[in-house]
Amino acid sequence: MSDIGSSSLDQTEGLKTQNDRLKQLGLDKKDFDFIIALAGNPNTGKSTVFNNLTGLHQHTGNWPGKTVTQATGSYEFKGYRYKVVDLPGTYSLLAISEDEEVARDFILFGGPDVTVIVVDATVLERNLNLALQVLEITNNVVVDLNLVDEAERHKIDVDHEYLSELLGVPVVPTSARYDKGMDELMLAIHKVATGETKCKPYRIKTESPMLGQALDTLAEKIETIYPQLLNARWIAMRLLDGDERIIQALRDDEFAMRDDSMLESHKG
Numbered sequence: 001m002s003d004i005g006s007s008s009l010d011q012t013e014g015l016k017t018q019n020d021r022l023k024q025l026g027l028d029k030k031d032f033d034f035i036i037a038l039a040g041n042p043n044t045g046k047s048t049v050f051n052n053l054t055g056l057h058q059h060t061g062n063w064p065g066k067t068v069t070q071a072t073g074s075y076e077f078k079g080y081r082y083k084v085v086d087l088p089g090t091y092s093l094l095a096i097s098e099d100e101e102v103a104r105d106f107i108l109f110g111g112p113d114v115t116v117i118v119v120d121a122t123v124l125e126r127n128l129n130l131a132l133q134v135l136e137i138t139n140n141v142v143v144d145l146n147l148v149d150e151a152e153r154h155k156i157d158v159d160h161e162y163l164s165e166l167l168g169v170p171v172v173p174t175s176a177r178y179d180k181g182m183d184e185l186m187l188a189i190h191k192v193a194t195g196e197t198k199c200k201p202y203r204i205k206t207e208s209p210m211l212g213q214a215l216d217t218l219a220e221k222i223e224t225i226y227p228q229l230l231n232a233r234w235i236a237m238r239l240l241d242g243d244e245r246i247i248q249a250l251r252d253d254e255f256a257m258r259d260d261s262m263l264e265s266h267k268g
């Protein structure tokens, strides 16, 4: 590490890396290649998926400063080590309840490499609300279309390929209770994590022209300060909504992320 000139570090000093963020959230990326977040409405089978993926390699504690349980686990796939975080079930990411706050903060500030949204195939419409919210925040998403066995019993047949086209991210049908579709899920996660699959998440644009203009103006300013952000428009929306957590995050410069690849290029 001594070959990194201190002067070349000046620009990035004080900025946080992904792992600094993770540590604040009670996690550590050390020894892992990718961090995977499992999100979804309550009772969609997140923990069942989590158990299938991680087996006995699990650890539970609490989210720092919260009464919400933090469950993490790990697995290996194609030579990569994955750390999985089982997020609390939530209907939205507006951070009204403690559960929602934990889920949103992790997706927003923890910078997971892939966020898996577990949706219930029997009540897809209701579940897509959260899915669309997650797609607003992050690019790297895999949708786990779970409970397809239950859907079949109800004569519901979801066209997962078309859904994937509409959402702009991979959609994998699974029956977690029967351990079905897990290999396909791991492969989809792997491809998004390694960049083999490029996601183009669907983003809602239904606002009035005036609001749209205000959002564009604000997002442009945010992007000037934080060029690496992928969700400036979403942050602009939350600011206009008066979201205290997001306002505080801007005040505390929490969106400033040190890019480790930038440090690499400064070496030597």
Ligand SMILES: Nc1nc2c(ncn2[C@@H]2O[C@H](COP(=O)(O)OP(=O)(O)OP(=O)(O)O)[C@@H](O)[C@H]2O)c(=O)[nH]1
Pocket: 040, 041, 042, 043, 044, 045, 046, 047, 048, 049, 088, 089, 090, 146, 147, 148, 149, 150, 174, 175, 176, 177, 178
């Ligand atoms: N039929 C069927 N049942 C499933 C499937 N996946 C999960 N379940 C069942 O659904 C129930 C809820 O599963 P969990 O894994 O606890 O769901 P969760 O999303 O973690 O729930 P919360 O953490 O409370 O939000 C359990 O009884 C599971 O056995 C599936 O693919 N098919």
Ligand SMILES: [Mg+2]
Pocket: 046, 047, 048, 089
């Ligand atoms: Mg659970």
